Amino acid sequence: MTTPPLTLYLAAPRGFCAGVDRAIKIVEMALEKWGAPVYVRHEIVHNKFVVDGLRDKGAVFVEELDECPPDRPVIFSAHGVPKAVPAEAAEREMVYVDATCPLVSKVHIEAARHHENGLQMVMIGHAGHPETVGTMGQLPEGEVLLVETPEDVAHLDVRDPEKLAFVTQTTLSLDDTAEIVAALKARFPAIVGPHKEDICYATTNRQEAVKAMAPDCDALLVVGAPNSSNSKRLVEVGARAGCRYAQLVQRAADIDWRALEGIRSIGLTAGASAPDVLIEEVIDAFRARYDVTVETVTTAEENVEFKVPRVLREPA
Ligand code: SF4
Secondary structure, three states: OOOOEEEEEEEEOOOOOHHHHHHHHHHHHHHHHHOOOEEEEOOOOOOHHHHHHHHHHOEEEEOOHHHOOOOOOEEEOOOOOOOHHHHHHHHOOOOEEEOOOHHHHHHHHHHHHHHHOOOEEEEEOOOOOHHHHHHHOOOOOOOEEEEOOHHHHHOOOOOOOOOEEEEEOOOOOHHHHHHHHHHHHHHOOOOEOOOOOOOOHHHHHHHHHHHHHHHHOOEEEEEOOOOOHHHHHHHHHHHHOOOOOEEEEOOHHHOOHHHHOOOOEEEEEEOOOOOHHHHHHHHHHHHHHOEEEEEEEEOOOOOOOOOOOOOOOOOO
C-alpha cells in the first residue's frame, strides 16, 4: 500500500530551553546527593512525561511546602516562588534548592528594584500561573497590580500615574503583550518598563519560528502540556499566522488523525518544557501513515546555557 506524501515542517528552535534543562538537572543532582525521596514544590517544569520520569527516580511532587516533611530536601520549580516560600522553608530549617529559571529571577529583581525606588508595579501575566504568583509574591501583598488584557488597563486603579513600572511573565504571546504595553503607555505615559518586555529568548524564538512556517502548513501541532503557558501561546500564534488547524498534543497518542485527513503539509514544534523524545514520537507516528519529507524551518540559533551548580549546597 502506498502512503500519501507529506511535508513535515519542523520548527527550529523548538522544545527544551536552558531554564528547563537546568531545573531538571537540579532535581537529578538532588536525588543523587540526598537520595530519594526529594520533594519538588509544583511540577518542576510543565510536562507530565518529565515529571513522571523524575517521580520514577524518587521525586515527590507537591503543591505546597507544608506537604513536605521538614527532614527531606525540597526543590522550587523553574517558574519561581513567592518570597514567603523560601522564608518558610528557612524557618522550618529545611534544606531547599531553588531551580527558578535565571530569566524569571531577573524579573523578580527588576520588580524589587522598582518597588525600592517607590514605583508601584503592574504585572502583565496570567492570573494563577505559578510564575505570575511567584513574581507578584516578591513584593508585599497588594503592591503588584495584574493585567491580562488591554481592556484591564482601563480599569487599573493606581496610586500615582507618575510612579509606575511594569514587568511581564516570560512566556506570553509577543503580539498580545505588545498591545497591552501600548495600552499601558497610552494611559500612563510615565510608566517605566524593561528595555523590551520580559518575554524570554526561548518563548520569542519558538513563536517566531511558528510565525515563519504557519502560512505554509495545512495544520500545526505543538507538542506540550495543557498547563504550559508558552506551548499554548504557540498554538495561538500558529492560528493567528494563518494556519487553519493548530492543536496542542501531549504526545503522539493525542493526535486527531481524522482532523488531519487530506493534509499535504504539517508544521511541528514543541513548547519549552517538551522533551525531544516526544517530538520524535510524533514524527514516527507521521512516518507510519505518510511518506514524510522533513524540512527544518530555522529562524534562530540558540546557544544559551545556564550554569547548573556543581554541588548542591544546603542554604546557610
Ligand atoms: S521558557 Fe524562558 S523563562 Fe521559562 S524556563 Fe525557559 S528560558 Fe526560562
